[in-house]
Amino acid sequence: MPELPEVETVMRGLKPALEGRRIEGVLLKRPGLRFPFPERFAERLTGRTITSLSRRAKYILVSLDSGDILLIHLGMTGRFTVLSPAGARNLGEFYFEAGAGEGGEGSHDHVVLGLDDGTRVIYTDPRRFGVMDIFPEDETTSHKLLAGIGVEPLGNAFSAEYLADRFRGKAAPLKAALLDQHVVAGLGNIYVCEALYRAGLSPRRKARTLVRRKGHDPRLNALVHHIREVLSDAIAAGGSTLQDFAHTDGEAGAFQQRFLVYDREGESCQRCGRKIARLVQSGRSTFYCRKCQS
Template sequence: MPELPEVETVKRGLTPAMEGARIERLELRRGDLRFPFPQDFEAQVSGRTIIGLGRRAKYLLIDLDSGKTIISHLGMSGSFRIEQGQLSATPGDFHHVRSKDEKHDHAIFHLDGEGGPRRVIYNDPRRFGFMDIADRSELDASPFLFGLGPEPTGNELSAAYLAERFQGKAQPLKSALLDQKTIAGLGNIYVCEALWRAHLLPTRTAGALVTKTGKPKEALNLLVTSIRDVIADAIAAGGSSLRDHIQTDGSLGYFQHSFSVYDREGLACRTPGCGGTVSRIVQAGRSTFYCSACQK
């Protein structure tokens, strides 16, 4: 499933094509994805101007001049494709290749604006993604956004904040970090990477990083820094090649080539001087990759 850096890269890739453009028509080729499209979705969107694109956790937000916001989630296999004339590009970079098979094109935004007409096409073979629409002033009350924790790149995320959330918890550290009410948008891949950078075992209890008086231990300070750094590096890698939103091959960054533990079972740990190998275990149905030699 696309994680926060991939969705941020998609947002940045779509912005030049969508921001300021008028939606001449929204074309829906089926009635549902993971959930049914909102009632009168085409009528609510067609004829509106896109005033900006944003992101909250793993959700793409498309702000309209009507005061409404489209909330889009890519699910397991969803992607957006930009087409203008004969050129086509798929913004974003994912661990698995995204589909360009037109039979899976389920929603098409027919746009017009500076640079001429273009199409932004939502493609989703497995249809686990979805779109919703809500009043921008009430986004926090959306069932998809309600109760989300702070962004991993924002100032609200701190060691003191996590100490308050983790105090007394026997929950494994990895599971605690994947709780979207604790940190919004942090997913399996980047939790593994952040824990490796912080040299912390994913099976270690979350409460072990907090003192008896509720203060963060030094390991928790390092973890917060590692979370920030791994997300920033992933966003930079994904966005570093965003030069023109119309690219014939759709290529962007490839942060997965820089993974240190994720999907590297049996390979040498990349910590200098470690000498260990990457192991894999399953936690709550998800693969966890780590090095037992340097993560404690």
């Protein structure tokens, strides 16, 4: 499933093609994705101008001049293909598997948006775990998929003091605490593994052990720094390609070439030479160095 850097990459790639454009037509090729499309979905999109795109956690938010928000989650295999008026794919491609049909007629092409300049935006999703919803902008913080989500890890509210407050009394392993979307928005398995390695913290450590009666363990400052750093590095690299993800110029994300621990079980730690270990936490693989992370 795409994590924050991949969703950010897709959102940034869609911006130049969508912002300021009017949606002239909406083709829904099935009644829904993971959930049914909301009532009057196509009607509420048709004729509206896209004013801006943003990201919240792992969701893309498309603001419309009607005051509505189009919410998009890519699920496991969702991607967008943007076709220019001439049919050429020169405005960006966003893949997790094989490309969309040239006219949106592919068997896994489920939503086609026609824009006022002739551009077509095709949403393709073989496993149909993606989500699309539309709702009034003033319901953003209360929407069922967005309510209670924690702070953005690249935002000003994310700090060691914030984590200390959320970790106080928490017996959960540090990795599980960071993956809790109510604590930090958008963090996923890959980047938590990498950030914990950079910070020298064990994924098995109890989150509360980094909290002091007054204040916090200085290693929380390092953790915040490395979370920001690994996410920024991944976004700059266009995300990580584990299957067939590609970013705006059609090239694969490159951050997987910089993994220090993720998916490197049995390989040598670049710091101490000890073998990278793997364990399963909450059904997910965790990769770490037993010597360098404590």
